Amino acid sequence: MWQRAIARPPEKMTFSSFVDEWREKYARSELGYKTLENYLIQINNRLIPEFGHLRMDQIKPLHIVTFLKELQEEGNRQDGVDGKLSSATIQYIHRVLKNILKRAVVWKVIKTSPMEGIKKPKVDQVEMGVYDETEAHMLLLALETEPLMWRVMIKLALTTGLRRGELLGLEWKHIELGDGFGTIDVCQSLNHVKDIGYLIKEPKTKKSIRKVSIPSSLIPELRTLKKQSNKARIQAEELWKEGQHFFVFSATNGKPLYPAMVNKWWPSFIERHNLKYIRFHDLRYTSATLLINKGGHAKIISERLGHSNISTTMNVYGHTLRSADQEAAKHFNSLFDPNQHKKA
Incomplete structure (x- = not known):
């Protein structure tokens, strides 16, 4: 040059x-x-x-x-x-x-950047697509007729709030299945890059490296999927392409699923079962919103989602948190109702 x-x-x-x-x-x-x-x-x-x-x-x-x-x-x-x-x-x-x-x-190719003084374009706040409790229940019912791998993936997305890349990068060594409890160590994320293939890296931020509890109701399905995965690994023998990694969600040869496969399967599933359309990533928003509406503490929700700080959670879910706070305030109405305190 x-x-x-x-x-x-x-x-x-x-x-x-x-x-x-x-x-x-x-x-x-x-x-x-x-x-x-x-x-x-x-x-x-x-x-x-x-x-x-x-x-x-x-x-x-x-x-x-x-x-x-x-x-x-x-x-x-x-x-x-x-x-x-x-x-x-x-x-x-x-x-x-x-x-x-x-x-x-x-590099002194030009003296000043012509971008100086040009404001960064504003991003319009797009309303998040989420399922309410009834719609989430309909989703779970629809999943019962789907293959176990997809059923577990969607349930984990809904109940843990893991990002797509975090789910696809999940390995069995990262999941602890105890008696009546379970946890996931979220320590890596998977991306696919054209001409290179899949890449495993640490999640988005240091806060994204976290431990997330799994609902006990999911433990039996996770145990079953793990048995199926172990069996498939043994049967594949030399056709198994992954020796170093043992992904929770993989193809029959052990290779991790392409993110595009999730993007293709999800809308097809939604259409087959006539569910309200939301993006796959919106399962993460749904997870947080359901917890907020159930009275979950903002700090705990922030930690489960792997946000860099609680202000991120407040910015993203501020409206939902305010609505939940207003509902909480209504519980004090009875304190000021004289009819509630009359002696019998």
């Missing part, structure tokens, strides 16, 4: 050329595999078509502001679905572009 720069100043590089340098000299070593994969999706689909032909010194704040504004208009989705891009996606594109231009400043 710098030899070429002798003939052509760095700021004369096109955005597309600089992205190549950014990817090889920074992103591959500094970003996680999954993060880089997601960055490259937005770079190739959005940023290169918009800025790729421009020299680095030609990219101006107004150009970026106009680009972000246009992303908010109808018809900018690229998945064949009608409607607008989500505000979260637009904010993510802003984040990727800011990262690249910041590196250009550090």
Whole structure:
């Protein structure tokens, strides 16, 4: 790069050329595999078509502001679905572009970033899809006709609030099944990266490494699934592809399930049983909401979910917590009701 720069100043590089340098000299070593994969999706689909032909010194704040504004208009989705891009996606594109231009400043390709002074796009608060207690009960009834592996996965998602990656990264050595009790050590998460395969890493934050109690009613099914898994492992013999790991949720050869398999199975299951549609991740929200409505302490719920701090729990579930608090206050009404204190 710098030899070429002798003939052509760095700021004369096109955005597309600089992205190549950014990817090889920074992103591959500094970003996680999954993060880089997601960055490259937005770079190739959005940023290169918009800025790729421009020299680095030609990219101006107004150009970026106009680009972000246009992303908010109808018809900018690229998945064949009608409607607008989500505000979260637009904010993510802003984040990727800011990262690249910041590196250009550090490497003195440009003096200042054209992103300076441009506000980060706001993310509209999307109402969470959750099941109430009745709908959760309907879900459990529907699961009774499903294969044991899927039945256990969904029940764990509902009752523990584990993230999808945490569930898929779960190994039998992480589950303790005692007499009438059970716990899960949440210490790793699984992602799948194109051209690399699955990756196991620590969960999102230090607080995400946690121990979560399992409802006693789930213990028998977990024991049965473990027996089935052990039997499948023995029968597979040399076809078993995993010697180091023994995943709770796996294919017949021991390989962990692809996250895409969960994303495909879940909506199909919802449709087959005519249940209200929520995302798989919304089972995590449902778990927290059911606990809140049952009077669960916010700190305990925060620890079960693996939030970095309790303020995260309050921000995400603030409305539900306030509603539960208002219901709790109603219990004091009887204290002020004279009819409740009349002597017989």
